[in-house]
Amino acid sequence: MNIERIAEYIKKHCSTDDYSLHISNWDSHQTRFAQNGITQHMAGEKLDISLNVSFGTRSGSCTINQNDEQSLAYLLKTAEDIARLAPEDPEFMPSAGQASVPKVDNCDEETKNLQPAQMVEIVQQAIDKANAIDATVSGMTEKHYGQSFMFTKNGFVGSNESTNFGHSMTLKKGSVETKVDYDAKRFAPFSLERDFSRLAAQARSLEGMQSFEPQKIAVILRPGALQELMWFMGWMMNRRQSDEGFTPFTDQLGKEFFGEKFSWYSTLNRPELAASPYNGEGIPSEEIAWVENGVLKNMPTNRYWAKKVGAKPASVFNVYIPGGNASEEDMMKLVPRGLIINRFWYIRTVDAKSGELTGMTRDGVLYFEDGKVKHAINNLRFNEIPHDATRRILALGATELASSSVCVPTMLIDGFNFVDKTSF
């Protein structure tokens, strides 16, 4: 891909009042395995060139994946044609101007150069280990290397180069199913030995499941479970949607709306966390507290709404929830009984205004009593309001990387609302 050539073409030929050009290219290799064999195996590069243009306040955009001159001419003409036909936009914003974009180290050479044979060897070893314990393993090993660029007529220039390595494994042995996954910008910290040992230990802990009725009960949410819940809550925390009355966060800015033990940041200061240096509107990423000690400090706000309400535009570029120093053993001693949740599944909004979500547990639930794990239980359905649940946080564990852009702790929450159960 020749970025300069594409950018030069647009600069030379685009006669609109304004434009934003986004270019990205991803080189990916993905090996999917199931029941101890490879079922899919994919490789290739994906190019994406997207141009947004405007005449006055009339805008249009076009996206293509070919970079020859004829295709670039089509890109330009199509975007311009759309803009000419579009009505005036009362909420139009000119493109971002020059800005100081932070340098973010999202790219790792070793990960970038990972070879397909190395990845298949990881799959082979995972399958060998599953076979050795008379179990089946399913998952995906993947590597991505991407470059992205953004230019605007008003002078914004940004670029990002990133890598990602992921390896997930779901182990099934008898009726037990459980999962461990690794998802990070660097391959080096990955250890199949460590992850499979953890997977096998999780599986052993889930043997001898007993039936458990849904109820309000304390939960220890492991990072994999907490990140799912936080993503959904985060999607509701849109400033405009809240200001216009559609979310639970209406009129709550600056107030102690969450539990005081709960804080949530996006940060550039944790090297293990991936962070896009700018967003699609050209807003540079910077340290930001969304929630601090229970107080709603900021909400994601686009440039138009920020200008209208006199706020600073901002977007969530990663999730960092500070933890504490409680271990799972410590947490189990803080409540008479409770559940340890590995992961949630199929979370959906039940009511956008109240913020109520539903979802299932997945990949293993443990029941504890008197400070000790007693046995595994069936999966459960919850109907819960996450911001409300943060007011019931009793303890926090150390933060850990749950996925490449999410770093969250284990969290003990009292009175989590389970409403239904499965037979497995």
Place this chain on the structure above:
Amino acid sequence: MKYLDLAMNAAASLGAEYADIRIQKTTDQVIYLQNLSLKHTNTEVLYGYGIRVFKDGAWGFAHSNVFSDEAVLATVQKAVEIAALSASVNKNKKLRLAPERSYIASYKTPVKIESLDVPLHEKVELMMEVNRTMMAYEGIKQAVFYLVIHKDEKLFASTLGTRLDITTQFIDPMIIATAVLGSDSQSRTFDEGGRAVGWEWIESLNLIDKAKQIAEEALIKVKADVLGPEERRSLILDPNHLGLTMHESVGHPTELDRVLGWEADYAGISFATPEKLKNYRYGSEIVNFVGDNTLSEGLATHGFDDDGVPGQKWHIIKDGILNEYGSTRDTAMEIGLNYSRGCNRATYYYDQPINRIPNLYLLPGTKPLTPGELIADTEDGVYIQGRGSFSIDQHRVNFQFGGDFFWEIKNGKLFRPLKKVIYKSCNPEFWNSCDAICDQRFWQPFGVVNCGKGQPSQSARMTHGSAPARFRNIRVGGSQ
């Protein structure tokens, strides 16, 4: 196109037992209007090819957007190398492909008016008028019109000698009115989920009237009562709502790849395992589900799937009994079937095709029954229209659904509007509780255009359909 033969000859010479190439150009036009502000007006064209090679019981798939002899040959080479790597792992787990013959054929979605050819200003004028209609109602704080037009042009060739030329398209208009009253906010949506037709469908929908209806219903909904605590009640579900219910609780559990555990790590598996075929009571005797990739205007009606297998029609549930799965050439052989039902589909050129839900619908009742008669015959229940919250476990057993608009039924009459209704049920209890289905006159199709599945995630489309149906003794209540 010369690249079809070039790729297939190269794959065969490199030892592929089977190979195919899918050259695909996908054009999407998306227009998003919110409160008279055009938030997004984009045309996207993605053009490239994916090459699958099957060798020694394993797949390799490589894709490219570069059209040259050298690039095509390099992509074939990459697919062959990847297949060899896969085969080195699959020594004791070799995949096999169900037999299939060759076809030389073409298929085109029948349309009267090409949606992409309708001038943008005509589309936007209609959308603005719909938006203005909703905004004219006091209390409607947000009016949204989201329009998607999608077209796939595919050339497919395989080493079996198959050559296919397939053009499919769909259009999907969605209108949302959101009302705010006091501390509550509620939305009502017009969403038929897309249909494989041209712009003539939009012209027939009378969207201005639809806009008035949903704006008025959003205002009714925001003022409506919340149903009390959960109780066992009767449910009457309209076809739009049932489209999503059947998608989640019948469509996904009967995808053969899930049944085989191929989605164990992500989308999940299925309770509907092969030993249950032909003997498991999935639903009551009036429950008949048909997989039908020949359905007129169906979103999964493509002529052929991405295995080069023709569209078919078959019973998935017959007289309430689990009858057969939706399958692909590689999944079918795992349960001893020597044919595929043609359910292998990819989203874009860069996606390896996977086992997807076909067009899947519930057959209407065989005795004359109108929705009015069904309500009149129901003492205590809730009538749900449209789609809302939906969540189901990874075995496709336990689920909870909401809806978009609700009426409480008392003594055979629509008694009062409700909001925030949810119901909980599970397989096979739910479909076995179905005791009445309205007749053919009230059968309607509803599309799903964003069925997410697979790693990397792919978004597929299919059409569902039913007449209004009643379910007895379901746990129904208000949310928190």
